[in-house]
Amino acid sequence: MLKELIAKSFEKSPWLFHLNTGSCNGCDIEIVSVITPRYDAERMGFKLTGTPRHADIVLVTGPITSQSKDRLIRTLAQVPDPKVVVAIGSCPRSTNVFNGSYSVEGPLDKYVPIDVSVAGCPPKPEAIIDGLAKAIEILKEKRRAMK
């Protein structure tokens, strides 16, 4: 009974943590627009949290600069299990236009396994919501694998 409730709750209440690793701020604005009245992701239970300890889904934006690499790894290690990593935009998946720069150490999958990747520069809010819906499915799978 309690197990079923918890399993059901995992798909209804995914909390997000937004991690900027040297992004140009385009994707960050699109993430914020997902929780505005027009798209209102809160109706599905999404909530932006202030600390990685409360998060279920980590949204990573940006091409991983040398300054942010260690912080990225440490922050992701602080998220309690089960967790899902979502790469927002083209930067974390391929470093995009910053490819070859002296200070860029991406892409993201060199350091952590990516669960969902949303392409676009920046991706549309609809695409981000779609990616988050897929992330919830993976979160449920991971929760089931934990027990």
Add this chain to the structure above:
Amino acid sequence: MVVLSYLFYVLVFPGLLFSTIVGLILSGIDRKVVARMQKRIGPPIIQPFYDFFKLLGKETIVPRTASRKTFLYAPVIGLLALVTVALFIPMFKFTAISTVADIIVIIYLLTIPAVALIIGGAASGSPYAGVGISREMVAIISYELPLVIVLLTIGKKVGMALNNGAITFSLSQIVNYQAQYGPMITKWSLIPAAIALLLIIPIKVGSVPFDIAEAETEICEGPLVEYSGVPLAIFKLNHAIKMFIMTSLFVTLFLSGKGTGILIVDILLQVILSAIVVIVSISTLKAITARLKVEQVLKFFWTYPTALALLSLILVWMGF
């Protein structure tokens, strides 16, 4: 039999189970109403239940710098204090425990959840929690003064009528007074005190204009920064129960009365009135304001609510 009935009081009816369910529903209503005020659809009303059960299923991480026992027991201490307060608050004619001076007990017990937050934050060893607990202390200093004055005012008003002028500290006597003379909110000399208490409720539950201690955009949720899993779930539960207790206290102090005589209807009435108080005092303020600075909170509470409460106290003392 007495033991059984006390167990029932503590675990089921005004205690743990009842206040958990009502508190979570009230915070769901709050989130929904705020969303509708911002022209959003908003989460379902049972969203806090989902949040609570999800947090039960998460991993609990204790940081290496934290002192383990204090870190894990702090939320439980807060929860115990809040469940105890729930026993003292009368719902129209019904009270689980009635004493001569339950207002004093309530003032002390309502401080414990805030102290538990401070202890838990201090035990986590995070600098963000350090900033958060210092802000929580400022919040306590700012709201205690007007809260005590409001309670004194009501005690004096009731004492003038029923107690030969001596201040009463008994909540059931306050309910008796309202059963005889009509709800306290209808006495014009007490309206400033009611407004002051409506302003104290948001800072007590830590909601938006006064949530300096848990400012998630400034200091990463303050004292809660290192909490995850079950202890965090209990802190969120504390928050919800505090919302119910504070609004229920407002209903008992200002909107109570004879009731209908049927227990279940009375309880439902209390819960509905609490929900209305949540919408008026917490949700509306949350939707129309932004967070204040730390020193602005202290200044605000030591001027306007304190002045309103003092005005009421003086009027009551003069016999109005």
